[in-house]
Amino acid sequence: MLSHKYPFMDYKMQLFLSKFKNKIDQKGRVSIPSQFRSILFQDGSQKMFCYPSLDAEAIDAGGDSLSRDIYALMDNLDPYSDEKDFLSTALFGLSEELRIDSDGRVILSDALIQHAQIIDEVIFVGLGQKFQIWEPNRFSNYLQEAQKKVREQRLLLSKKSKGF
Amino acid sequence: MLSHKYPFMDYKMQLFLSKFKNKIDQKGRVSIPSQFRSILFQDGSQKMFCYPSLDAEAIDAGGDSLSRDIYALMDNLDPYSDEKDFLSTALFGLSEELRIDSDGRVILSDALIQHAQIIDEVIFVGLGQKFQIWEPNRFSNYLQEAQKKVREQRLLLSKKSKGF
């Protein structure tokens, strides 16, 4: 189960960190940052699992562990609830497994591009067990907001976090 | 008891102490001071974990113990809340694990350099379980301020702490 009691962040597991800006070429191809790629490849798959982010104008993405986590999350919901139907549609209905080509690139679908309002450049942002793909300007706006939130919660954080 | 006074410091752990000034070469490489390096290498990793300092125009850096603390902090949040997305963005998205090369050097990312306003020289400042990387002039200004603040609070403190 995905909860506080069973942290899914094994200390050994590799996390998506940092951010990288890459270009989209005329054919719609984008290089996945090599740091992220090597994590995706870890379980042998040549796929990138992704779907439109629920709360942001961005694409959520990750590897097998992400899709498995989401599947597990669904599994825990009441099979006949509206909540489950809604989430299944929102996540699985709109999610895709993009093939990673021999040069480490993917082609984002029109639906994903439209959701994230992407033009010809994207930022890959590591979020730990997943990452997001943003249109650069939208991301910098969002980042400002996020940093503001972090500062607001600062005291709370510093008490728990041993000096960070 | 030790753990009461220093709740987050394992008495065995090696501390980052003292400060060292090093140069950045044309390729952007900086040597990590060997004293710091040997602490970073302790757990076998060849990485330096770092992120823009929340309160200063400096880079916060450390080894596995620092990154684990932050991962643990994130792990306590509800995985699919937007609170978590905000924090992940600001913490994971801006953090980096810089690879330490065979000569003990790292290449600081543009984002970090810009945050700390670094040109071609840096000061590594030990802060115990982590250290900071500063542009030298900024650091000496900061240090002066800090010392001034300490002097101002000295009387107040000494009444409570008998001897500091």
Add this chain to the structure above:
DNA sequence: AAAAATACCATGTTATCCCATAAATACCCA
């Protein structure tokens, strides 16, 4: 046949490895 997807190749840039050197530090032994 046209369009899209895929494989393959080329290039400039950047990171990484390896070696050289000078200075500082640690070490050793008379």
Add this chain to the structure above:
DNA sequence: TGGGTATTTATGGGATAACATGGTATTTTT
């Protein structure tokens, strides 16, 4: 203790490998 030698360290440079990115050719789909 002193004085000389070895080792470590910071730093520079050349060679090599990796990466992002653009392009062309080949295959697959429809």
